[in-house]
Amino acid sequence: MYSFILANRVLLGIGSWFADKKDEFYMNFIKEDRYMYLVNGLWMTLRITFFAVLLGIVLGVIAAIVRSTHDKTINEMRPGFGKCLLIFFNAIVKLYLTVIRGTPVVVQLMIMYYIIFASSTNAMMVAILAFGINSGAYVAEIIRSGIMSIDNGQFEAGRSLGFNYIQTMYYIVIPQALKNVLPALANEFIVLIKETSVSGYVGIMDLTRGGDVIRSRTFVAFMPLIAVALIYLIIVVIFSKLVTVMERRLRNSER
Amino acid sequence: MSADMNNDIIISVEGLSKHYKNKAGVIYALDDITTDIRRGEVLVIIGPSGSGKSTFLRSLNLLERPTEGTITFEGVDITSPESDINKLRQKMGMVFQHFNLFPHLTILDNMTLAPRKLLKMSDYDATQKALELLERVGLQDRADAYPSQLSGGQKQRIAIVRALCMSPDVLLFDEPTSALDPEMVGEVLDVMKSLAKSGMTMAVVTHEMGFAKEVGSRVIFMDEGKIIEEGTPSEIFDNPQNERLQSFLAKVL
Numbered sequence: 001m002y003s004f005i006l007a008n009r010v011l012l013g014i015g016s017w018f019a020d021k022k023d024e025f026y027m028n029f030i031k032e033d034r035y036m037y038l039v040n041g042l043w044m045t046l047r048i049t050f051f052a053v054l055l056g057i058v059l060g061v062i063a064a065i066v067r068s069t070h071d072k073t074i075n076e077m078r079p080g081f082g083k084c085l086l087i088f089f090n091a092i093v094k095l096y097l098t099v100i101r102g103t104p105v106v107v108q109l110m111i112m113y114y115i116i117f118a119s120s121t122n123a124m125m126v127a128i129l130a131f132g133i134n135s136g137a138y139v140a141e142i143i144r145s146g147i148m149s150i151d152n153g154q155f156e157a158g159r160s161l162g163f164n165y166i167q168t169m170y171y172i173v174i175p176q177a178l179k180n181v182l183p184a185l186a187n188e189f190i191v192l193i194k195e196t197s198v199s200g201y202v203g204i205m206d207l208t209r210g211g212d213v214i215r216s217r218t219f220v221a222f223m224p225l226i227a228v229a230l231i232y233l234i235i236v237v238i239f240s241k242l243v244t245v246m247e248r249r250l251r252n253s254e255r
Numbered sequence: 256m257s258a259d260m261n262n263d264i265i266i267s268v269e270g271l272s273k274h275y276k277n278k279a280g281v282i283y284a285l286d287d288i289t290t291d292i293r294r295g296e297v298l299v300i301i302g303p304s305g306s307g308k309s310t311f312l313r314s315l316n317l318l319e320r321p322t323e324g325t326i327t328f329e330g331v332d333i334t335s336p337e338s339d340i341n342k343l344r345q346k347m348g349m350v351f352q353h354f355n356l357f358p359h360l361t362i363l364d365n366m367t368l369a370p371r372k373l374l375k376m377s378d379y380d381a382t383q384k385a386l387e388l389l390e391r392v393g394l395q396d397r398a399d400a401y402p403s404q405l406s407g408g409q410k411q412r413i414a415i416v417r418a419l420c421m422s423p424d425v426l427l428f429d430e431p432t433s434a435l436d437p438e439m440v441g442e443v444l445d446v447m448k449s450l451a452k453s454g455m456t457m458a459v460v461t462h463e464m465g466f467a468k469e470v471g472s473r474v475i476f477m478d479e480g481k482i483i484e485e486g487t488p489s490e491i492f493d494n495p496q497n498e499r500l501q502s503f504l505a506k507v508l
């Protein structure tokens with residue numbers, strides 16, 4: 001008899017816990033369409049990440065080509081204007097890589113927003129630039145390792161046919177290097193999606209900020225923040241899976 | 256080959272040296288090489304490993320920059336800063352020990368890339384030429400394959416016709432059969448023989464002494480960066496003068 005009462009109490013307890021959570025869920029996500037903070041935030045996060053990755057790849061390829069051209073050819077080059085230019089660009093790229101990798105991305109973002117583009121009202125554009133420039137420094141290293149991994153015989157075969165340095169890079173070396181580092185580049189997308197979570201520092205309503213806004217309205221932290229974490233996690237897991245599939249495909253196509 | 260063709264010098268090498276500096280001192284990969292290559296001739300370069308054969312061959316199209324000396328190709332000093340080496344290389348094909356086909360391109364694209372981009376040939380013309388050459392080496396059915404789908408012998412035959420697509424005046428071979436399984440050496444040498452017969456000027460670094468005897472017009476024996484002995488195949492193989500050449504031949508024959 002006592003055990004029946006006890007079980008009843010427990011069930012009632014669980015029931016009211018669920019009822020509480022249901023209310024909390026309603027308050028955090030449904031009321032006043034608060035879930036839209038997450039939806040819009042996610043959309044903003046994805047857009048910033050996507051365009052920043054594109055910019056990062058462009059900058060990274062350029063930086064990698066300058067660095068590897070310098071390292072490969074500077075000893076063989078005849079003195080002259082071209083050599084001076086290459087040394088100059090190489091120094092600039094080195095400075096870029098050192099500064100970007102040596103400072104936190106959130107500081108870079110704030111410098112871009114509050115100093116360099118202080119007059120701009122398009123925060124998303126500034127964030128894309130900041131994250132793109134940041135990502136480029138890391139992509140450069142990925143691409144450079146890709147270029148270095150291509151057998152020098154490929155390069156010599158191109159040159160022996162009469163292609164100049166740039167043509168050989170463009171038609172022969174870079175396509176193979178990019179293919180080799182495609183998984184690593186996709187990984188950069190995964191890294192960046194998480195890094196953009198500091199966008200709120202410059203007033204951008206990204207996914208993280210969206211969750212935080214809900215928290216500030218409802219004064220409950222648990223649900224909005226766990227929801228934000230879950231969304232990041234799901235996206236990252238999906239993309240990691242895609243990278244694995246891509247790696248396997250690429251390996252198979254080698255044979 | 257007519258006599259006047261034999262006298263037409265296509266590459267002239269004078270006082271060619273290449274030094275490498277390392278911790279132990281200076282390595283003389285090439286030490287004062289002087290020789291000529293005549294149009295239509297097959298020059299075979301033999302010698303022990305490390306004797307400078309590759310460095311010599313690769314200097315001819317400036318894949319290695321000589322430390323000293325001049326190389327004159329069709330009347331142009333290619334070592335001078337004013338010469339357009341990319342233009343000159345279009346006329347000097349090269350075949351490598353490890354084939355160096357472009358793995359991201361089909362066989363056809365491997366062959367037509369340079370003619371299309373450098374000679375501005377139309378897709379149609381470049382493809383026609385490539386297919387003709389593929390037929391000559393019996394690989395016309397592999398045009399759409401990728402290099403990884405071919406055997407070593409097939410890859411090297413493709414590498415040869417890829418070079419031929421540029422209609423070069425001279426072909427340089429650096430140990431073209433050394434990376435091949437023994438049963439595939441013959442098919443590559445056959446292609447080279449028929450090229451030689453068609454009058455192509457060739458400089459060949461090889462350990463295939465049978466090929467050197469049969470096809471070579473002239474043989475150079477190198478050791479320690481120098482030309483030790485030079486002559487017709489019968490002079491080199493049947494009547495070697497230098498002691499080092501004699502002991503080298505004793506080892507390889």
Ligand SMILES: Nc1ncnc2c1ncn2[C@@H]1O[C@H](COP(=O)(O)OP(=O)(O)O)[C@@H](O)[C@H]1O
Nearest residue numbers: 275282283284303304305306307308309310311
């Ligand atoms: N990049 C290099 N740096 C230093 N030494 C080199 C380099 N390339 C070749 N050598 C040296 O030059 C010599 C000739 O090499 P190589 O022309 O490759 O000989 P072979 O083709 O006859 O075997 C060797 O002693 C080799 O070690």
Ligand SMILES: [Mg+2]
Nearest residue numbers: 308309310430
């Ligand atoms: Mg060699």
